[in-house]
Amino acid sequence: MKLKHILFIASATALLPVQAQQKWDLRQCIDHAIANNLNIKLQEAQRDQNKVEVSTARNNFLPDLNGSASHSFNFGRSLQSDNTYKSLNTQNTGLNLSTSIPLFNGLQRINSVALSKLNLQAAMEDLNKAKEDISIQVASAYLQVLFNEELVKVANEQLALSKEMLDQKTAFYKNGKASQAEWYEAKARVAQDELSAVQAENNRRLALLDLSQLLELPSPDDFGIVSPAVDSLTSLSIQTSPAEVYAEAVLTKPAIKAAQYRLEGADKNIRIAKGAYYPQLSFGAGISTSFYNVSGMENGNFGSQLRDNFSQYIGLSLSIPIFDRFSTRNRVRSARIQQHTYYWQLEESKKTLYKEIQQAYYNAVNAETQYRSSRTADEAAQASFLLMKEKYANGKANATEYNESRTAWMKAVSDRLQAKYDYLFRTKILDFYRGIPLTL
Numbered sequence: 001m002k003l004k005h006i007l008f009i010a011s012a013t014a015l016l017p018v019q020a021q022q023k024w025d026l027r028q029c030i031d032h033a034i035a036n037n038l039n040i041k042l043q044e045a046q047r048d049q050n051k052v053e054v055s056t057a058r059n060n061f062l063p064d065l066n067g068s069a070s071h072s073f074n075f076g077r078s079l080q081s082d083n084t085y086k087s088l089n090t091q092n093t094g095l096n097l098s099t100s101i102p103l104f105n106g107l108q109r110i111n112s113v114a115l116s117k118l119n120l121q122a123a124m125e126d127l128n129k130a131k132e133d134i135s136i137q138v139a140s141a142y143l144q145v146l147f148n149e150e151l152v153k154v155a156n157e158q159l160a161l162s163k164e165m166l167d168q169k170t171a172f173y174k175n176g177k178a179s180q181a182e183w184y185e186a187k188a189r190v191a192q193d194e195l196s197a198v199q200a201e202n203n204r205r206l207a208l209l210d211l212s213q214l215l216e217l218p219s220p221d222d223f224g225i226v227s228p229a230v231d232s233l234t235s236l237s238i239q240t241s242p243a244e245v246y247a248e249a250v251l252t253k254p255a256i257k258a259a260q261y262r263l264e265g266a267d268k269n270i271r272i273a274k275g276a277y278y279p280q281l282s283f284g285a286g287i288s289t290s291f292y293n294v295s296g297m298e299n300g301n302f303g304s305q306l307r308d309n310f311s312q313y314i315g316l317s318l319s320i321p322i323f324d325r326f327s328t329r330n331r332v333r334s335a336r337i338q339q340h341t342y343y344w345q346l347e348e349s350k351k352t353l354y355k356e357i358q359q360a361y362y363n364a365v366n367a368e369t370q371y372r373s374s375r376t377a378d379e380a381a382q383a384s385f386l387l388m389k390e391k392y393a394n395g396k397a398n399a400t401e402y403n404e405s406r407t408a409w410m411k412a413v414s415d416r417l418q419a420k421y422d423y424l425f426r427t428k429i430l431d432f433y434r435g436i437p438l439t440l
Helices: 002-020 026-036 038-059 108-174 180-214 230-234 242-252 254-277 302-308 327-393 399-433
Strands: 022-024 064-074 077-079 085-087 090-104 223-225 280-294 311-319
Touching: 022 026, 026 108, 026 180, 038 108, 108 180, 108 223, 108 254, 108 399, 180 223, 180 399, 230 399, 242 254, 242 327, 242 399, 254 327, 280 302, 327 399
Parallel strands: 022 223
Antiparallel strands: 064 090, 077 085, 090 280, 280 311
16 A cells, blocks of 8 residues: 555656646747736827727717706896886896718818828727837747757766766776876866756756746646647748748738728828818707896796797807818918828838848848758767767777867757757748747
8 A cells, every 4th residue: 555655646646737838839838928018008008098089089970969967047127128227136047959960071071081091090000010129039039949959958968978988987997098187187077067058948948938938827837838840841841932031021020911901090080180171061050048036026837938938959060160270271282291291201111121121131041051061060070979879888998078168069969959040030021021920
């Protein structure tokens, strides 16, 4: 029973870390970051504000309805119909209900609705741009974690080689085939590689911390990422030219679309400003009644007064602008200047986009070349180290030669890993400009 109990506890304990730790792929990380990023929440709030402005502009087509009530007291002497003065105290209560409907205001309301819709579309594209930015940041941090995980493996492999060589040196030293200095040198190498392994693990943890902070996670504890077979993702060569990528990107990138919507909105703003040149026609209607009380006189009852004093009115009002101190003219000028500003902002956005695509393309091409070269260098350095390892084991090479060969191979491995993840990231950036989702 005791043995069974121990085995049960051991198996349950072994399962705990697996159950506690979450393994997220790149898509899950990006989705979580988008859902929790504070800058995106700010952009969402701006989008919601623009939705309210659209509703406000549409509601301007509805008639307004206003109700009012008044009550006044009059004291003192007043002139009577018989040309005499008499002291009277008077109370008067009035009730009024009115409405006003703009019939024509130079198409300002129609253009205001159109402008608010374009502003909403621009705000939605700003939100999409913020989502793209955080997606790229997450992808970069994700790949950095993968890179550091592989460096940890390399550091551990290097440490294993050092321990293997220390064991061999210890046996040689005991048999008198190696000096004490050589044994101490091998022992020091193990200590150095242990330090390198600790540093590599710390770098991995820091990279994981950076990723978890982008995801707005409270802690990187119990958080891990899926390690896909990225080597298969780096086997494809770059086929698309910068011009082809730009032709796709200029039609889909949120920054470009937002600038286009704002330029289109500037035209609506000009029309709104010009609307003040036209006459303003509105329809008005209302009903009113009153109740009064004069001291010292016979007054009608409340109901009869409300009926007798009841009145209604309807009418049209036409306002013709003649001179407004050039305020309308200046608003039109200001709107045209804003339109020119948005036009040049759009052109600058297109120019910047093309520059970014060119840089991404040449960075990807360069990264591809470096990756292929680093693989060749890694293979050569590995082959050289294996030969040196055999020579060292047979006493045909000294420790310095062995360590130099091993160091050269480890550097080649690190360079290959760096080139691999740089190439992967650069190609993903190029795909991003083509509208391909960031996935591994």
